[in-house]
Structures are given as structure tokens and as C-alpha cells.
Amino acid sequence: MLAHARAAVNNSGVQLRLLTMNVNGLEEQRIGPRMEKLCLSILVGGDLMAALEGRATPPVPDVIVFQEMTRRAHMGQIRPHLLAAGFTLFPAKPPDGSEDYTLIAARRPWELGTTEVRTFEESPLARQYVVATLDGPAGRVRVLSGHMESLRSGGEVRLAQAMELDALLADSDLPAIFAGDTNLRDAEWAELAQGFRARDAFLMAGSPKQANATWWPEGSPRGFRFDRVWLSPGWTVEQLHTRRHGDVSDHAGVEVLLSR
Incomplete structure (x- = not known):
């Protein structure tokens, strides 16, 4: 599934291609083949022969953020493939007990700088998010990613978590991006939207119909836009795509090309 926003690309200043995806790592069924397929799709557009023959394949993201990562997925497929493709990872290895x-x-031209893991101020499930500084040829940016509260009853907690992230984006001393699985329902987003200072990349891209859902309940054609990219002021969304990889995950990935 592919959705396009602006075709033109701004070649001046900062430009960053980012992919966010909940990889459904807690589902252990066929975890190895699923993660192998995911890596093949991201790194060579799903066409290994084209890559080997030197034919054009889709551009590889500069930055990748995966939620619901597990030890088995991390060490079995994700780490070796991304390292071979020139990426630096945080965490480099699975954190103890998680x-x-x-x-x-x-990956170059971007390099990971300072990184930290924070626990949301309000989270019965003890959900965390990553804050990373990236150093690039035209300056530094800050990237945040995480997996917000999942329970259907967790609406008030999700609102609090979203506002925590919004404050970090709006008050950041660097250009900042959040990309992750928000689990926000439509009604919750409607409650947030008017006072939200960060900008939603999907809305900036014109709300492309093909990207209006990123997660589908099992057996249901109706999807929800749980996976979102939020931006501090000053960013332009050059492109926005959704990546749906069949049985790899119950989520689609969201890929954006940003400039400023």
C-alpha cells in the first residue's frame, strides 16, 4: 500500500527520510521469516535480484524506528541486516529484562549522537520512549519514538502521553520529530488536535486516503491510524508513504521524506 504526498523534493538544507513501524514482535509465530521479509523490503525494496543486478530499488531510509522490538527479532534478523547496510543501532543489543x-x-549521512530511554510520566503499563540526537551534514535533529498505552481503557493515559511528547517537540532546542505507535483513537485525537502544537505529517501531506489507516484488527477491513509522525515547527513534508508488508505485521509502516 503506497500513498504519496508532494512529488517535488527540496534539495536545500536538512533532508531526512524516516520510517516508523510497529513490527509486532510479541507475536512469535514465524517471527524469523517475517523479520527477514521486513529487512528485505526496507533495504532492497523486496527485490533482491534487482539489487544484485544493480537495477533501481526504492531509497533506503536514513533513520528507522521500530516499536515492539524483541530480543529474538533484534538479534536474529534486524541487527545483522541493518549493521550490514551501514546502520548504527540503539540499543545495540537487547536491554536486559525487556x-x-x-x-x-x-546511517550516513546521519549519525546517532546522544540517546536515552525515558518512561512516560503517566503509564500503568510502564511504557517508554527513546530520545535520540542525530548529527547530519546540515545540522542536528532530535528524534523521539515510542509505543503509547495500548489498552482500550487507556484513553486518558494516551492523552497525557501525547501532551508530554507535544511539549517536548514544541519546546525543543533542535528541530524535532516524533514517530511511533500512538494507539490514539479518532475521538482522542479530535480532543487533542486543537491544542496540539506539533504538526501531524499525515495532515501536512493532505491526508492521503491510502494512508488513513496503519493498523487493522484481525478479520476486520476497518483500520485505525495509530502510527503517526509529529513534527516541531519548520519542517516540510516532501513525501509520505505507508508500507504494508502482508503478514510481516498487523501494522503498516509510515515513511516520510522531510526537509527544512
């Missing part, structure tokens, strides 16, 4: 965490990876 089987549900967020991973961020960057």
Missing part, C-alpha cells in the same frame, strides 16, 4: 522496546537506527 521484551518490548523501541529501536532506532541511523
